[in-house]
Amino acid sequence: MKQRTGTIEVATERQGLGVVERWVREPAMREGLLTLFCRHTSASLVIQENAAPAVRRDMEAYFARIAPEDPAAYEHDDEGPDDMPAHLRTALTGVQLAIPLIEGRLALGTWQGIYLFEHRRRPHRRSIALHLIGE
Amino acid sequence: MKQRTGTIEVATERQGLGVVERWVREPAMREGLLTLFCRHTSASLVIQENAAPAVRRDMEAYFARIAPEDPAAYEHDDEGPDDMPAHLRTALTGVQLAIPLIEGRLALGTWQGIYLFEHRRRPHRRSIALHLIGE
């Protein structure tokens, strides 16, 4: 059994979903488990539909509705009106994914992509810690 | 240290929560970690109360309320009005679980069951990738 750890940096340009899958496509083992962990409280990791861009637009609009920017709704606004909603959207969608690696490939379904969900309005550099174990 | 990977197929008959635990009850190791990964964007994996059926009915009704079928609310409707809400409910509840295996048993709490949450109205065949590591 072997393991590898590492970190990837992702530059986000805007609020919304960006694909991270290409960074982890060649996992260098045949069988194992890849864990991704987003090291932030205002960006998250989600598995979502990789084909229709409308899905990503609807998803962004949905989270903007259920955890809205609304200064009257929150006590915390140290970094502006998109700050607290970003924390809430992160809590709702999660910062960690673990994906089995089977026969040399991540066991993603046909329509699944791995996305970094940026919840702040401005561009950010985001760090994702990785752990791979297997053979 | 050993590992095993595999895939189980689950036939869902309707929208809602179905138990998957029986597929993973005999983990064949004493100490380790079992990871389940649902390979879809319109079905999810949740740990929930395994006793009262009313909990599952309330949960299904709740997710139907907070991510409703509402054609006016979404751009994406390629596969009908239950399509986009299914993606949203999946993002809210997640597709992956990792459960420690301690003394030959999954470390589930007394009231915890593992459920596949089908978010589409029609029956589907769902695939769950598994990874088990331990001794």
Place this chain on the structure above:
Amino acid sequence: MKQRTGTIEVATERQGLGVVERWVREPAMREGLLTLFCRHTSASLVIQENAAPAVRRDMEAYFARIAPEDPAAYEHDDEGPDDMPAHLRTALTGVQLAIPLIEGRLALGTWQGIYLFEHRRRPHRRSIALHLIGE
């Protein structure tokens, strides 16, 4: 490769977020993966902002709004009006986290803390199963 399993008990005093990080700060390996699994259906594990207490108050208020105590909304109320909302808030936030261990430290971001989110009103003893693998 080595692994360790274990269980920690956390006493919660009230509804809301309590830090669990100190229980897992000295992971006893240099590289690996730590998995935490909350063995309940009315308490969850979240990574959240570790600095501003207002974030935690806003988060508690938010989940009280989107999964409210409302006897008219739920069929299940065996243990009182905070019972079913606790199950829903658990499903929305999740019971499991896996965090890479890199160079002897959990790969948490600067502002990330690990919290047990108690969703019941009364004090509870909560059990978290742990799995650590690595070298």
